[in-house]
Amino acid sequence: MNAGSFFYFIKSSFKGMYKNALMTIASVFVLMACMLIIGSVFLASENVMSFMDKLEDQNEIVAFIDDEYGDDSLSREQLCAKIEAINGVSSVEYITKEQAFAEYRDSLGENREYLDGYEGEDNPLRNELRIKIDDITLFENVSASVAAMDEIANIRDSQSIVDMLLSVRRMLNMLGFWILVMLAVVSLFIISNTVKLAMHSRRNEINIMKYVGATNGFIRFPFLLEGIIIGLVSTLIAIGLQWCVYVYALVPAISQLSFLADCIVPFRAAFGSLLLIFGVIGLAVGIFGSALSIRKYLKV
């Protein structure tokens, strides 16, 4: 492509958009709205993920060891190794019933004297294992595997919170997907109509181009460029608006939930992914939207 052709393409694209300014603006708005909704769902999902990461860090299963099981150091090591081998387990800490008793008594503070008389032989607690999980989606598996072991009497976990968060995340992903599909179809339709109008107003030119021997690629390019420009402009405006929506609407809303307040994802951390998502949506919808309407006018 020489410089003359390049400037011709740019000029033609802008001329097309200027001639159908209303449709061009409508396309940018629809595409931008689509991006904003997808972006908001994405950011909400990121925040749930961030909360789950936090939960993962704190998350542990406490497994109480059966009193029948040996308490010597070899048995402890063997048991820990057996649990560490389970997929999803990041660490295992062995807590003797004496340590557990001391911790419990400390946690009672001023009321610690309630436990007087339960030390030593009379300690009602059991030796326990504190198992950390590194992948929250494997929580249920780890929990079931540990509970099924002969050496374990019973376990304590926070399965219900994990289940709830997992289902929220699944729901958000599903919602995001269907919104994306629905709005992508609407945007495709609008952009395709914008380009169709641009082509219709220039059908005479296209006809002449065909007769003087322009290739289909040459005729198509300014219209594809038009779709690409609409996509890119929408991306840039949408990313700016998304920042406003996130900082001034979503973050204050999420902050109302105190347990989420300290794990809010900062906008700059999601910026790269958002730009990529918006860019891909913008370009894909721009290019396919244009391509859909071009074919008809090339049949000369």
Next chain:
Amino acid sequence: MILFDDVFKNYPNGTNALNGVSFEIQDGEFVFIIGPSGAGKSTMIKLLLREERHSSGKIIVNDFNLNKMKNGKIPMLRRSMGVVFQDFRLIETMTVYENVAFAMRVIGCSNKTIRRRVPYVLGIVGLGHKSKNYPKELSGGEQQRVALARALVNNPKTIIADEPTGNVDPALAREIMELLIEINKMGTTVIVITHDQKLVDEFNKRVIALKGGQIISDTTGGYEYNERG
């Protein structure tokens, strides 16, 4: 060289537009194709430009064998021809210069080539001084000359003029025909499609007469067809 060998064109609605047409036009010839409405003239242009495919027979246009040619080659075929339409088909929003330059631009010519070639071609058709005017500011004859300049600018082997004098008065018609003859003298094959018997009579050139999709005569000068059939 243009060759039609036993060419048929049948449309799906049952119309047989061309019925076994055969002729050969050598490089550098000047040929009138004449005939009444419905004779098959427009179909012939469509086949030459590969706007339509022929049903059977053999067509060769400027070294392109249209029987074997793939669609991707259509732009190359069309670049070997310049077409002048009866309705000029100029772009109203472009100046004379831009209209002609446009034909070069769309086949990927550089700015430098365009700047050199367009004024030269506008000079040939006598419109060098009107390069900045818009089509609306020109007479019918001048618009036809812009269309001719656009057809010429890519230096095609063949110029096809479809009723080039249909929209202009007799004096301008003669002027345009003389221009086409000048272009032919430079070595370009010129095919003029017309139903204007008077125009044909004025110039002693080869005339292919069509009627009902068949060639009824192929002579040099003096042919007379009956408009009423």
